[in-house]
Amino acid sequence: MAAPTHTTPFASRKRIVLLGATGSIGESALRVIAAYPDRLELVGIAAGRNWQKLAQIAQRHPSVRHVAIHDEAAFRDARASAAFAAGTTVHAGLGGLCELAQIAEADLVLVAIVGTTALEPTLAAIAAGKTIALASKEILVLAGKFVMAAARARGVALLPVDSEHNALFQCLERGNPAGLKRIFLTASGGAFRDLPVEALAHVTPADALKHPNWAMGAKITVDSATLANKGLELIEAQWLFGLAPQQCQAVLHPQSIVHCLVEYADGSLLAQLCPPSMTFPIQHALLYPERAPGVEPTLDFAQTLSLDFRPIDLDRFPMLRLAHEVMRAGGDPCGSTGGGSTAPAIYNAANEVAVAAFLAGKLPFLAIAEVVDKTLQRLPHTEPRDLADVLATDAQARQIATDLAAKTAK
Incomplete structure (x- = not known):
């Protein structure tokens, strides 16, 4: 249409x-x-x-x-x-x-x-x-310290387009930053959210690409199944909004209608809702600060609408656990430990390599997190001095992850 x-x-x-x-x-x-x-x-x-x-x-x-x-x-x-x-x-x-x-x-x-x-x-x-x-999102995960510094120095507006970050932008724009307690990004859980854990050892790339809510590219769809996508988004949110690691949380929301929750010190929460289509956040960013009718139908409250939220099991989704560890290694972008770390770059690079190997049929699904974890363990997490440091770490992580994936191949 x-x-x-x-x-x-x-x-x-x-x-x-x-x-x-x-x-x-x-x-x-x-x-x-x-x-x-x-x-x-x-x-x-x-x-x-x-x-x-x-x-x-x-x-x-x-x-x-x-x-x-x-x-x-x-x-x-x-x-x-x-x-x-x-x-x-x-x-x-x-x-x-x-x-x-x-x-x-x-x-x-x-x-x-x-x-x-x-x-x-x-x-x-x-x-x-x-x-x-x-x-x-990968560029802020890789080099958030330098991208945000460049934008501030040049006075450039950075408008988020990811559905979750665009939702945060809309909610935080209306709130009081001083009273902010924490944010929650919602995760659909991907193709395997209801699959028994023991069945994950046998899933195929074709299975992983059957996302229940979103039509996206192959890599991001696999990331949704591992929740690496949510981990990357939490790291990105830190840099975009100057949040401490403990302020960044995720929650399972199978319907993908609520895209974020923002909690304030008094216990009040703001949420942003829209159908699971990228036209909504894209239009908001392109037309900002103005608003206009959307290109797709909006939510219909004349119909029954159910919204479910579930805590995330970090044993089932180890990629999200690793992302929290990476955020803690990077410190607080607005605090005294906000110099950043190479850990997010290692996480991102190893994940890209592992997902590519999985999509090529050369790595089991459950080995994606294993490759990322081992790569994080093999490289030091240091504060990058410049972009050259970040890019060198990215290259090292890719080589280590490639070797690990080959050794773990099917």
């Missing part, structure tokens, strides 16, 4: 660069942009290697005059195909992503690239003074 087109008057028109245009976040963002042609204009798009889909997007959005393709071979194929209109600049590689993130005609850069590839383009966009709509 095509998204409705709205012509509500707004204060100004935002020009958007979309990094990760061909993924699930990109698809949802394109629906929102198409619904508000008077408010949002797409001027640049990027993808890893799917240049054919990029060309289709560019055809639907004639305002796109800049395209970036990360994979060099795909870039050469795109150049040879003449798939893009005359006058369109096609940028190549990681440098091309950074160039796209800094184009003069862009006001806002929506970062929806999976994994750590998004780090350098995001820093480039910040340096250029662009507003950032952030959907790639």
